[in-house]
Amino acid sequence: MKLTKYLSVGAALTLLPTxxxxxxxxxxxxxxxxxxxxxxxxxxxxxxxxWMAAGFAMLExxxxxxxxxxxxxxxxxxxxxxxxIMYWLVGFNLMYPGDFNGYFAPNFxxxxxxxxGLGAADAALDYASVASxxxxxxxxxxxxxxxxxxxxxxxxxxxxxxxxxxxxTGFMYPITGSWQWGGxxxxxxxxxxxxxxTIVHSVGGWAALAGAIILGPxxxxxxxGKVNPMPGSNLALATLGTFxxxxxxxxxxxGSQLAAGTxxxxxxxGRIFANTNMAASAGAVAALILTQILYKKVDLTMxxxxxxxxxxxxxxxxxxxxxxxxxxxxxxxxxxxxxxVPMLDKLKIDDVVGxxxxxxxxxxxxxxxxxxxxxxxxxxxxxxxxxxxxTFVVALVVWTILKGIMGIRVTEESEINGLDVTELGMExxxxxxxx
Amino acid sequence: MKLIIATIKPFKxxxxxxxxxxxGVRGMMVSEIKGFGSQSGHTEIYRGAEYAVNxxxxxxxxxxxxxxxxxxxxxxxxxxxKTDKIGDGKIFVLDVExxxxxxxxxxxxxxx
Numbered sequence: 001m002k003l004t005k006y007l008s009v010g011a012a013l014t015l016l017p018t019x020x021x022x023x024x025x026x027x028x029x030x031x032x033x034x035x036x037x038x039x040x041x042x043x044x045x046x047x048x049x050x051w052m053a054a055g056f057a058m059l060e061x062x063x064x065x066x067x068x069x070x071x072x073x074x075x076x077x078x079x080x081x082x083x084x085i086m087y088w089l090v091g092f093n094l095m096y097p098g099d100f101n102g103y104f105a106p107n108f109x110x111x112x113x114x115x116x117g118l119g120a121a122d123a124a125l126d127y128a129s130v131a132s133x134x135x136x137x138x139x140x141x142x143x144x145x146x147x148x149x150x151x152x153x154x155x156x157x158x159x160x161x162x163x164x165x166x167x168x169t170g171f172m173y174p175i176t177g178s179w180q181w182g183g184x185x186x187x188x189x190x191x192x193x194x195x196x197x198t199i200v201h202s203v204g205g206w207a208a209l210a211g212a213i214i215l216g217p218x219x220x221x222x223x224x225g226k227v228n229p230m231p232g233s234n235l236a237l238a239t240l241g242t243f244x245x246x247x248x249x250x251x252x253x254x255g256s257q258l259a260a261g262t263x264x265x266x267x268x269x270g271r272i273f274a275n276t277n278m279a280a281s282a283g284a285v286a287a288l289i290l291t292q293i294l295y296k297k298v299d300l301t302m303x304x305x306x307x308x309x310x311x312x313x314x315x316x317x318x319x320x321x322x323x324x325x326x327x328x329x330x331x332x333x334x335x336x337x338x339x340x341v342p343m344l345d346k347l348k349i350d351d352v353v354g355x356x357x358x359x360x361x362x363x364x365x366x367x368x369x370x371x372x373x374x375x376x377x378x379x380x381x382x383x384x385x386x387x388x389x390x391t392f393v394v395a396l397v398v399w400t401i402l403k404g405i406m407g408i409r410v411t412e413e414s415e416i417n418g419l420d421v422t423e424l425g426m427e428x429x430x431x432x433x434x435x
Numbered sequence: 436m437k438l439i440i441a442t443i444k445p446f447k448x449x450x451x452x453x454x455x456x457x458x459g460v461r462g463m464m465v466s467e468i469k470g471f472g473s474q475s476g477h478t479e480i481y482r483g484a485e486y487a488v489n490x491x492x493x494x495x496x497x498x499x500x501x502x503x504x505x506x507x508x509x510x511x512x513x514x515x516x517k518t519d520k521i522g523d524g525k526i527f528v529l530d531v532e533x534x535x536x537x538x539x540x541x542x543x544x545x546x547x
Contacts, residue, residue, distance in 0.1 A: 227484035228486060229481035229482060229486045231481050294483075295480045299480065299482060299483075301482055302482060341483050342482075342483035342484065345484060354482070
């Protein structure tokens with residue numbers, strides 16, 4: 001996502017008298033067309049990215065065991081809704097404070113929309129409506145929180161998790177996001193992360209990694225020096241979830257062009273769609289081939305992860321590459337996933353859905369790869385480290401505090417019997433267990 | 436009366452049922468089970484980690500017939516379920532003390 005600079009409501013009001021003088025004739029399409037097109041891009045992009053919440057929910061429901069599916073779905077709808085409220089309450093204005101190049105933006109104020117029936121003279125005609133911008137941006141913060149829920153599945157208590165989501169979506173993500181997309185110090189330095197390989201995906205990955213370390217692995221996952229796989233409950237849902245995420249990603253990357261009012265801009269959006277699709281395909285094919293070579297059988301769950309890793313990899317720069325460039329970027333993402341999933345198991349870091357390899361490791365790769373186009377390796381590496389250190393350290397502190405105050409892990413008995421029955425008192429698939 | 440318990444490969448069930456119907460068997464109980472015998476288990480890989488599948492799925496048949504029919508039923512199951520590969524299953528024959536048909540109150544051979 002490029003740096004956004006829209007006129008604040010205050011600035012627009014001061015310009016009002018000037019516009020009013022020239023308002024005798026209604027503005028022509030040349031004046032308002034770009035505003036309408038960009039606003040439309042945000043709305044279409046926004047509901048595509050919204051749908052990624054469904055993708056995450058289905059992917060996670062499919063990859064957890066059947067005794068934890070209802071809890072995983074509960075976390076997914078809760079985290080999205082909390083993210084939406086927190087982003088209104090503080091997140092949006094904290095992340096996009098307008099003129100700003102500091103480290104911490106001071107704007108802890110709720111978002112206010114334009115008045116009903118806004119006149120053309122009062123609109124930020126060089127950009128898009130505030131409402132559409134807010135709507136689009138809040139979908140991204142929800143994606144960050146979804147990443148955390150997948151990693152910590154099957155053993156974390158509901159409420160401490162949701163409190164973490166409040167901190168992540170209301171404060172952590174907007175503060176670090178402002179460094180780049182809010183016009184902060186990283187954007188001044190020349191760091192580039194088009195739609196958020198680092199700002200969205202790695203941030204989610206770092207927060208989840210800290211949580212996984214504090215929380216510990218699921219019972220019985222690592223026993224006597226061996227990894228004990230816990231196969232997911234429904235690979236049809238996991239595959240559907242992946243396809244939904246893939247669809248949503250067109251809005252994620254395409255909408256991040258942040259402009260659609262010129263031939264150049266709308267053509268770029270098309271280019272981004274095509275590149276995004278190519279990277280996803282390349283990531284899936286890379287994982288398909290690599291698992292066949294390594295394990296003599298294709299592992300569907302790895303192919304799904306490989307596809308998503310391809311998408312994360314291209315997210316930092318979906319515009320500049322040729323289709324072949326997108327293929328290479330995505331394929332390397334797919335390879336990273338297949339190689340790093342067993343590596344995390346060796347470290348006894350239990351990531352239920354593979355979100356750390358997909359969002360963190362492939363996110364780092366995608367962000368680094370931008371330097372092949374910009375040449376600014378220093379800025380890319382600085383950005384990756386800055387986001388990593390801030391998010392990981394703050395997340396470690398927050399998880400540790402939550403652990404100390406209320407405990408973050410369910411009891412051993414709850415974990416064995418499943419969170420659906422013990423924490424919720426309902427099951428996703430009651431017919432199977434009682435039928 | 437004899438109770439014949441047979442474990443067979445699941446895909447053989449329909450073939451065995453047909454063959455038994457042909458030789459005059461008028462009822463059977465079927466359950467899906469898991470177990471291990473000389474076939475033992477095998478290993479699979481999930482997300483890069485190898486794990487052992489210790490129990491293999493089988494189908495269990497339970498058939499009660501007149502003592503005179505038992506031998507024919509056993510040989511029919513054996514010849515139909517046989518694939519000559521490991522894991523074809525086993526057949527056990529037990530004595531049955533009594534039988535009763537709930538609807539009519541008929542007992543023993545009449546109840547079968």
